[in-house]
Amino acid sequence: MAALRSALLYLRRTPSVAQMVDLPDRQSAFIDWYLAVVEAAELTDKRYGVKGLNVWTPYGFLARRNLDAVMVREIEATGSKPVEFPTLIPANEFAKEKEHIKGFDAEVYWVTKGGVSDLDVPLVLRPTSETAIYPVFAIWVRSHKDLPLNVYQIVNVFRYETKTTRPFLRIREIHFFEEHTCQATEDDATARVRSNLEAFRRMAEAFVLPYVATRRPDWDKFPGAFYSIAFDTPIGGARTLQIGSVHHYRENFAGPYGIQYEAPDGSQRLVHQTTFGLSERLLGAIIAVHGDSKGVVFPSSIAPYEVVIVPIPHAEAGPAILRAAEEVDEALRRAGRRVHLDAREDRPGAKYYYWELRGVPLRLEIGRRESESRTATAVDRLGHRGRVSFDTAGADVTERLREFDRALAERAMAGFRDAFSVAQALSELAGSDHVRILSWCGREECGHQVENAIAGALLGVPEDGLPWEAGAPGPCVACGETQGVRWALAGRPI
Numbered sequence: 001m002a003a004l005r006s007a008l009l010y011l012r013r014t015p016s017v018a019q020m021v022d023l024p025d026r027q028s029a030f031i032d033w034y035l036a037v038v039e040a041a042e043l044t045d046k047r048y049g050v051k052g053l054n055v056w057t058p059y060g061f062l063a064r065r066n067l068d069a070v071m072v073r074e075i076e077a078t079g080s081k082p083v084e085f086p087t088l089i090p091a092n093e094f095a096k097e098k099e100h101i102k103g104f105d106a107e108v109y110w111v112t113k114g115g116v117s118d119l120d121v122p123l124v125l126r127p128t129s130e131t132a133i134y135p136v137f138a139i140w141v142r143s144h145k146d147l148p149l150n151v152y153q154i155v156n157v158f159r160y161e162t163k164t165t166r167p168f169l170r171i172r173e174i175h176f177f178e179e180h181t182c183q184a185t186e187d188d189a190t191a192r193v194r195s196n197l198e199a200f201r202r203m204a205e206a207f208v209l210p211y212v213a214t215r216r217p218d219w220d221k222f223p224g225a226f227y228s229i230a231f232d233t234p235i236g237g238a239r240t241l242q243i244g245s246v247h248h249y250r251e252n253f254a255g256p257y258g259i260q261y262e263a264p265d266g267s268q269r270l271v272h273q274t275t276f277g278l279s280e281r282l283l284g285a286i287i288a289v290h291g292d293s294k295g296v297v298f299p300s301s302i303a304p305y306e307v308v309i310v311p312i313p314h315a316e317a318g319p320a321i322l323r324a325a326e327e328v329d330e331a332l333r334r335a336g337r338r339v340h341l342d343a344r345e346d347r348p349g350a351k352y353y354y355w356e357l358r359g360v361p362l363r364l365e366i367g368r369r370e371s372e373s374r375t376a377t378a379v380d381r382l383g384h385r386g387r388v389s390f391d392t393a394g395a396d397v398t399e400r401l402r403e404f405d406r407a408l409a410e411r412a413m414a415g416f417r418d419a420f421s422v423a424q425a426l427s428e429l430a431g432s433d434h435v436r437i438l439s440w441c442g443r444e445e446c447g448h449q450v451e452n453a454i455a456g457a458l459l460g461v462p463e464d465g466l467p468w469e470a471g472a473p474g475p476c477v478a479c480g481e482t483q484g485v486r487w488a489l490a491g492r493p494i
């Protein structure tokens, strides 16, 4: 009877830990797998009353905060300063740059009333902040001494998304990083674009995300831009995910917004501008690229908890084991690690499952043997086992996490290299299960033929070389032209 009662108590106490989730197969049903993983790992709650507006749960919010910290660290290292502009943009400011408004018109939310009165000037909920920021840049920038002006903000933006929404990937309220800069000359702006590409390379290294940067074809550039460079990561098959972009605006916005400065020779000149945009899509990409049949796999830089400690109950040694777990927890906290001691009453196996699903990089198991030898058993999220001494826990865990990140990077790079293959002809593009590398003459009509053939997009010409060596490009896959051909990438963006 006592055993039955304790078994019943156990079941009542631990509904969440013991709950097993059947994840769909990642290869054959990727989107179903992605949605199931995001939900099971409790990274977001999509049960909010408006479609495409999701709730950041505590666990998801911690991951987001770590993501933001990397972006802030790397952009501030380039001299960019934080700002925050208002969420609402007056309709007349929003409408000033013709291409821009054409590109965003169908996606904006309007605020037309203040209380019960109609507003004299309707307001737009920012879909991106050029038109909020540039009227103020026109006031801030007076002289060449005010340049360069490099500022960024991390704010929420709103886009009325009409396609199927997906957590972190396609949503209507977006957690958005945007840098806006003013430079004296076109060359200075080009240099800022290069600096942003380098900053993103360092961010992606922290996220352990392999990607390729391509210059988007003209018909796919940011509305109002001179050119756009976007970062894509392959996520299986021919599918790609755009995870960020950098844009050169030349004087396209400076003209309509009157952002000009007095040059050293006394003349008035328009500034050249750039922007750099990233979003919570990066979190979606980290889940999509690293996740597996057990769930999420977080690189240590993003993991809400880098380490989880699981005490293994024992009839006599129980209190000593718990004390040992608390000692290691304390030591790791002091060493600056994000650590969580899971002291819930439950089977260790259920806890392993729970934290593997949530992507914690490193698990420390402490049972009787570990407590007596003052050495925890360490198992990382990729299944590598090792040991962590209680007395050098901080240094040992740092080393284990470094090894874990290295192994995760290797696995991701192997997947990245395998994601691409060369296509010699348009006929090879239909039903492609790779992101294709192909020869393109640069003409728009050939680009569209490629897009039709792959039922996706011509991503553009790689900015810093191909993901791997492919020799010299042959004739254009669409028209057979050999003059001016270059390698381009084509895939199916989701």
Ligand SMILES: [Zn+2]
Binding pocket: 440, 441, 442, 443, 446, 476, 477, 478, 479, 480, 481
């Ligand atoms: Zn062609």
